[in-house]
Each structure stands twice: as structure tokens, then as C-alpha cells.
Amino acid sequence: MPNITGVLALTAALAVSGSAMAQAAGPQPKATIVLVHGAFAESSSWDAVITKLSADGYVAIAAANPLRSVAGDAAAVSAIVRSVSGPVVLVGHSYGGPVITEAANGNANVKALVYVAGFAPDTGESAFTLSGMFPGSTLGSAIVPVALPDGGQDLFIQPDKFRAQFAADVPEEQALLMAATQRPVAQAALAEAAGVAAWKSVPSYMIYGSDDRNIPPAVMSFMAKRAHAVKTVVIEGASHAVMVSHPGEVASLIEDAASAQ
Template sequence: MRALALAAAIGVSGSALAQPADPQTKPTIVLVHGAFAESSSWNDVISELKRDGYTAIAAANPLRSVAGDAATVSAIVRSISGPVVLVGHSYGGPVITEAANGNANVKALVYVAAFAPETGESSLTLSEKFPGSTLAGAIATIALPDGGQDLYIQPDKFRVQFAADVSEDQAKLMAATQRPVTQAALAEPSGVASWKKLPSYMVYGSEDRNIPPTMMSFMAKRAHAVKAVVVEGASHAIMVSHPDAVASLIEEAASAK
């Protein structure tokens, strides 16, 4: 009972993630993974950020629905009293776009090989806007009890499709630990496009087979991105294969005045 009372007291008094409201404090970096990945995909990016004095949190993205997933991330953002930079990979892009709404402490959005949807767009509608994605041919589906579908990348196709510039052994581990996304989440229309009022940054690879580089370039121009970085030869798993380039852009967004 005492343990329960203590836990309740902690819950009332504030979150363990809360940061002191110091205007000199560097922004906290909240990293949101996308479909077919999970939080540890940010490990090397986090190491780079921590080395440079940043606090980073890799949020667990449920991958169930844009609105629901964004609410989960938004709760983390609200627990932080200082400024926040939201970073999303792939489907994590729509999630951070929505999670930023209503949170005045979000100072910038960083899209890492990620969708930056306009209001009413979905990941699926964006993926069909330009040719070049080969993801559809690599997908495996599992029926869910509610009648929906979970989508995975077939393990034998994972490296070529998702992480071509990652070592074979690491790609096999990533394929085994990938998190599925629901078909419904990819088809869900986005809400208000927060990139219209917040500075946005984008980094992506020239060899991305999930989201074509032409699509990323279009979204960067549409969002009037402060900076867009193209990493030559990089795959969709750019945060794993090129954590230095990703961390560098995040820090640029975090330090901008």
C-alpha cells in the first residue's frame, strides 16, 4: 500500500521526464520511430546527441492510428517543461506533425526519411504521389481480431527494401525486431499540418526504397524546410546507417534562434 501511495504521489506531483524551466536549457529531443522499426533504431543518434549535451527520449510509437499515436507522443511532450524538438522517421512524420499541435514548447520538427502530410493527406496517399517506392511488393499482412490488418516487411526482403546500407547481420536483427503498423494507420488522414507554423528540417537518402527521394524533395519544398539534407547512397534506415548526419541536423534545429 505504501508503494502504491508513493507511486500515486509521484504521478500527481509531475512526470519523471519533466525538465527544469531554465531558458538556457538545451531543447529535449523526442525521437519517434516509424513503421517496421522500433525505439532502438535511434540508439546511435542518441549517443551522438548525448555526447553533445542533449537529452533525448526515444518514444514508443504504438503504430495503431495517427491520432492515437500522436496522443501518446503528445503526452510525453507535455511532461517536459522546457523546449522540445520533435523528430520523426517514416510514418513517425505524420505522428509528430499531429503531436506538435497544442504544445507550445515544440520549437521545431525534423523529418528523417519521413512523411510530412498536408491536412487530410495520409501516408498511403503520399506514397502514391510519386513513383519509385517498392514497399508494396515486400509487405506481409497478418489479420487482426478486430478485422484490421498488421503490416510487416517480409524478413527475406527487409534489407534490400528498408536497410540496404546496413550490415547483413544488423539488418537481420532489425527484421526480427520490426514493429508492425496497421493498414488503417497508414490510410488515416492527417489533421492540422503543424509544419506550416513551425520550422521544419528534413534529411533523407538518395536510395530510399520506401519513400522516393522525389517525394521527400516535394515535401521539403512544400513545407519551406529551413534545411533539407540528401545523403548519397543512404537507405530508408538512414538513422541507423548515417546517425551522424541525422544527429547533426537535429542539433542544427535545436540550436536555431
């Protein structure tokens, strides 16, 4: 005569185990997308990308990058990452690249880094050193410095040169707004040496335009190959403001990173 109590206990245990396995095999939570703008831009530069991500069911957060120092800016972004309970994809444009590279360190929930015309520095490199690695950047002649009370300098792009330099493939009216709302970057931030290169341990993705006048395409190609990027997308004719002029392609790459197993 079988032990009825034992049979019932075994049945219950199998039911619980089966339920746990079904949960584990079920759909995993979608990654939260944290978008970090770069110099001479601001959070609204991600608006069209966010619209596309939201339509596909992703939660996106456009971080307000202080643009003061790589370490300090990364700490601000890292705080946002820590506030998210699930997986995170960090996306950085231009100077936002060094910021996400540093912000990923120590945050195990960061599953991918996406560089959108963004610097991916190795330890000791800066935005300045990388941008000068290959010819092609015309940013220096478009910049105007503004003295700060502490003796440092803020850098702006001259409004009348903004579209040609930063957003040549963006409609003129929109480029004028971008020029008027651009946020300055501290010169010291662009010269600050990067710390640990998170792309050595976190999968990276790259997208950039062939007509980028801030970061030479040759520099982007070099960084993508060095980081062994999972996927690299080059958009013919696109400017440095590729997230504004080609939000669909940018959102698609972000979703590739977010959905990768």
C-alpha cells in the first residue's frame, strides 16, 4: 500500500519545480535603455529615438549629462543605472561614449554598450586624443571658448557653423533650434583620461555616419574594430547628429543590443 502522504508531497514538489522551470523559461524583462547625450547637445536630441523605442515596448531614460568631467558625469549616470532593477543598455553619443564606458563599471545589470557616433576610449585616452588620431575633424575651427570663474573654459559651437559642423543632414529649422539649445562642455572634460574600459567586458555596438565632421569616421572604425563590436553600422552621408537624422537605424541597433542573449 503506497504512502499517500509521501505521494502527495512528491506531487506537490514536482508541481512547484515545474512552475519554477516555467518561470525561468518565460520571457525575460526587457532592458531599460539609458541614453546619454554628448557635448553641444542635450536630452531632447534623443526624442525621435525614444519615440521608436517606446513604440516597441522599451522604457527609455534620457539622462541629463552634466558635461563637466568624465568621472563626475559617469557617477551621475551610474546612479540612474543603479535605480533600475532589471537589465540596462547604456547608449552614449559623442562625449557620452566615455561617460557610459565609465558608468558601466561596477554595475552588473549593464548588458550592452551602444556607441552612437561616440568615443569608446581605452584606459588613459581622452576625447581629444582619440579625435586627433586620424585626420578629418573640423571641430576646432567651429568652437568658441567661454572663460569660467574657476579659470577653466566652456566650449560651444558657433551658431552660424553649427549645422555644417554638427548636423549637416538635419533640416535647417531643426538645426537652428539645436544650435540655440546646445549645452557647452568643459574643455577639461574632453581632455580627461578615461579609466577602466568597460567595453572589454561588456558587449559593444557602434553606429556612425560617413560624413561625421566631429569624430572622423576612421576613428570610429578603429574603435569598433578594437572593441570587437558585436555589430557596426555605417550610415552613408550621415552627420555627427546621426540619432536626430536617422533615429530608426539608431533605435534598431539599440534594440539589437537589448534583445541579444
